Amino acid sequence: MRHALPWLYLMAAFVFIYLPVAVLVLFSFQDGNLPVPPFQGPSLRWYADILGDDDLTGALAHSLLVALGASTLAVVLGFLAAYGLARHILPGSALLRGVLIAPLTVSYLIVGLGLLIVLTRAGLGLSLLTAGIGHVVINLPLAFAIIYASMGAQQQNAERAARDLGADEARVILLITVPMLAPAIAAAFFLSVTLSWDEFIIAFLLTRFDVTLPVEIWSMLRSGLSPRLNAIGSLVFLISVVVVLSVELFFARGRRS
Amino acid sequence: MTQTARGWGFVAPALLWTFAFFILPLIVMGAMSLATLDGRTLVWGLSLANYAELAEKAYLWRAILVSLEITLTVTIVSVLLAYPLAWIIAFRVPKRWQRLTLLLAILPFWTSYVVRSYAWLLVLAREGVVNQTLLNLGLIAEPLTLANTRFATITGFVHFFVMLLTLTIYANLIQLSPNYRRAAMDLGASAFQTFRHVILPLTLPGIVTGAFLTFVLCIGDYVTPQILGGNTELTVPQVIMVQLGRRADFPLASALAIVLMGIVTLAYLACARWLRLDRI
Numbered sequence: 001m002r003h004a005l006p007w008l009y010l011m012a013a014f015v016f017i018y019l020p021v022a023v024l025v026l027f028s029f030q031d032g033n034l035p036v037p038p039f040q041g042p043s044l045r046w047y048a049d050i051l052g053d054d055d056l057t058g059a060l061a062h063s064l065l066v067a068l069g070a071s072t073l074a075v076v077l078g079f080l081a082a083y084g085l086a087r088h089i090l091p092g093s094a095l096l097r098g099v100l101i102a103p104l105t106v107s108y109l110i111v112g113l114g115l116l117i118v119l120t121r122a123g124l125g126l127s128l129l130t131a132g133i134g135h136v137v138i139n140l141p142l143a144f145a146i147i148y149a150s151m152g153a154q155q156q157n158a159e160r161a162a163r164d165l166g167a168d169e170a171r172v173i174l175l176i177t178v179p180m181l182a183p184a185i186a187a188a189f190f191l192s193v194t195l196s197w198d199e200f201i202i203a204f205l206l207t208r209f210d211v212t213l214p215v216e217i218w219s220m221l222r223s224g225l226s227p228r229l230n231a232i233g234s235l236v237f238l239i240s241v242v243v244v245l246s247v248e249l250f251f252a253r254g255r256r257s
Numbered sequence: 258m259t260q261t262a263r264g265w266g267f268v269a270p271a272l273l274w275t276f277a278f279f280i281l282p283l284i285v286m287g288a289m290s291l292a293t294l295d296g297r298t299l300v301w302g303l304s305l306a307n308y309a310e311l312a313e314k315a316y317l318w319r320a321i322l323v324s325l326e327i328t329l330t331v332t333i334v335s336v337l338l339a340y341p342l343a344w345i346i347a348f349r350v351p352k353r354w355q356r357l358t359l360l361l362a363i364l365p366f367w368t369s370y371v372v373r374s375y376a377w378l379l380v381l382a383r384e385g386v387v388n389q390t391l392l393n394l395g396l397i398a399e400p401l402t403l404a405n406t407r408f409a410t411i412t413g414f415v416h417f418f419v420m421l422l423t424l425t426i427y428a429n430l431i432q433l434s435p436n437y438r439r440a441a442m443d444l445g446a447s448a449f450q451t452f453r454h455v456i457l458p459l460t461l462p463g464i465v466t467g468a469f470l471t472f473v474l475c476i477g478d479y480v481t482p483q484i485l486g487g488n489t490e491l492t493v494p495q496v497i498m499v500q501l502g503r504r505a506d507f508p509l510a511s512a513l514a515i516v517l518m519g520i521v522t523l524a525y526l527a528c529a530r531w532l533r534l535d536r537i
Contacts, residue, residue: 006345013342014362017420020376021365023386027379036384081271088264100271103279105521107477109494110514114282117289117507137278140271169263198369201479205501214371221375221484225382233372240367248360 021237028230035227046231056232059216066128066212067197070135071143075189077136078143083177086151087159097148104141111137112205119206126208134202139192146191150184183251190247194240290511299507307512317496321516324492327407328476331414332468338415339422340464346423347430359427363420374484377413378404381485405487413481418474422467429463430456465531472524477517493517 027035031043050056081100085093103111115134116126124130155177162172178185200214207215213236220229290308292301311317342362350358368376380386381403388400403409433456441451479494486492491499493513500510525532 006341006349009341010345010350010358013338013419016416017362017365019386020373020380020416021368023379024368024372024376034384035379036382037386037389077271077274080267084264084267088260088267090261090264090268096268096272099280100275103275105473105525106279106283107473107494107517107521109477109479109497110283110286110518111279113497113501113510113514114286115278116501117511118278118282118285121285133278136274140274144271194367200371214369217369217371217375221371225379229372229375230379233369233375236369236372237365237367240369241364244364244367 024230024237025234027227028234030227030230033227035225035230046227047235050228050232050235056213056216059211059213062128062210063197063213066132066135066203067193070132070196071139071189071192073132074136074139074143074192075147075185078140078188079147079178079181079185081144082148082151083173086148087156100144101141103137104145108138108199108201109205112202115202116205126206128207128210128212130206131203131212134206135196135199138199138202139196142195143188143192146188147181147184150181155180187247187251190243194243198236198240286511286514289507290515292508294504294506294508297505307509308516310509311512311516316491317513320491320493320496320513321520323407323490324476324494324517325520327410327414327482327492328472331411331418331475332471334411335415335418335422335471336464336468339419339467340426342419343423343426343430347427359424363424366417366420371480371484373417374413374481377409377416377485381409381412404485405489407486407490409485409487410482413485414475414478417481418471422471425467425470426460426463429460433459462531465528469524469528469532473521476520 023035026039028046029042029044030039031041031045084090085097090096112134115130115137119126119130158180159172159176162176163169167175197212198214199212200218203212204215204218211219217229217232220226220232288301291303291305292299293304293306294300311321346355346358346362365373378385382388383400383402383404385404387403388397391397392400437455437459438451441455446454477494479492479498482492483495483498486495493516497510497513497517500506500513
């Protein structure tokens with residue numbers, strides 16, 4: 001009995017963790033208008049329905065655009081700052097690191113609210129661009145922290161060797177530092193993309209006419225429970241899982257070799 | 258160009274971005290919280306009227322209490338549920354299955370944020386799976402009201418944070434050298450004593466860091482209480498959104514946001530001793 005207890009706990013935990021996902025996916029195949037028991041189906045009608053919905057596919061494209069754009073900028077800014085702080089002696093570097101990490105400790109809602117006030121005061125219209133600016137703010141600390149943490153002495157020696165052989169700083173960065181840090185840079189980029197394309201509150205506050213997918217889902221929610229929402233939710237989950245698993249496999253292979 | 262000047266050149270873009278789009282907005286928000294509304298026009302000033310309103314109006318200070326109660330409950334329950342789970346994965350599951358088990362345990366983390374709360378609504382709804390199962394088993398005669406309650410909000414939160422905390426606590430547990438446990442056992446400590454006096458103190462920084470993260474993310478979240486909690490009681494983020502929407506009362510919304518930041522700062526100071534934010 002004592003030995004069974006951990007396994008029972010593990011099973012109970014998995015039931016709890018997977019219960020909402022299972023219900024979500026199962027009733028996305030519901031052949032009826034309500035995603036609650038009894039289950040009828042399976043049917044793919046709701047998937048056909050959402051894939052034919054221009055608002056949804058448009059919102060999906062907007063989400064990807066914002067996520068890729070904001071993540072690219074966040075990783076570039078984060079990399080440069082990490083390089084500057086790891087390779088140059090700067091006064092007050094601990095404080096600088098603190099400032100760059102600070103947005104992590106503030107709620108997304110507050111980041112969004114602050115930007116909303118400033119952008120509307122400045123007379124800038126809300127759009128996908130303003131949502132993207134907000135996403136760079138929240139992704140930059142993560143990108144910086146991940147890349148900074150992986151800057152070690154090993155790369156520094158290679159950089160020094162390259163410099164001794166006459167390479168200028170730009171060449172050192174592009175040919176030595178970036179390739180050696182590629183796993184950390186890729187990890188930072190993928191983490192940013194997954195966080196950003198799913199982010200709701202900043203996108204909700206900072207967009208107006210063109211919206212991202214979570215905002216579109218939010219407005220669909222107002223009309224109550226529907227298998228449509230199950231279908232779109234399952235699809236989003238599937239995409240995220242594929243991305244996460246391929247990143248995991250990519251890194252697992254990298255570790256082994 | 259000197260080395261230092263070059264270094265600044267690399268750090269400057271990220272620093273400027275953070276100043277322009279994070280620090281400056283927070284300063285303006287702070288100033289906004291001291292402004293007032295005259296009808297619909299904004300009057301800048303140094304008025305504490307918004308903060309006085311927070312203390313006077315019941316729906317405002319009650320929101321702060323509700324947020325604190327929910328957040329503390331969620332943080333404690335999540336840690337208590339996640340610790341054994343992380344423990345079992347780290348010490349009971351065979352080595353070769355550990356990574357897979359952990360990956361599976363946190364996979365639903367990647368469901369869309371809005372959709373995850375909606376999925377719990379389906380589970381807890383009046384006609385939902387839980388009620389149907391209990392009815393079919395004959396355990397209840399009438400469907401229970403589970404959705405649109407504080408219970409639903411807490412369940413949705415705990416689900417999310419158990420996954421997050423399992424990951425952080427697991428990372429902590431496997432870093433422990435097995436020698437500590439062996440040494441304690443050799444010296445005659447029972448399994449419980451080993452846990453209480455050796456493992457727990459060594460993993461405390463990890464737990465506190467995870468709990469702090471949970472606290473920060475939970476108290477600032479609008480989506481989960483809005484979808485699952487119904488409108489029976491409002492949390493601070495919900496009240497902020499109401500102020501933004503209905504009356505465009507930016508000063509009051511800003512004051513509420515400042516209070517929220519104050520609470521997070523207090524939580525930070527309370528556990529600063531054990532926090533390892535650089536190791537998230």
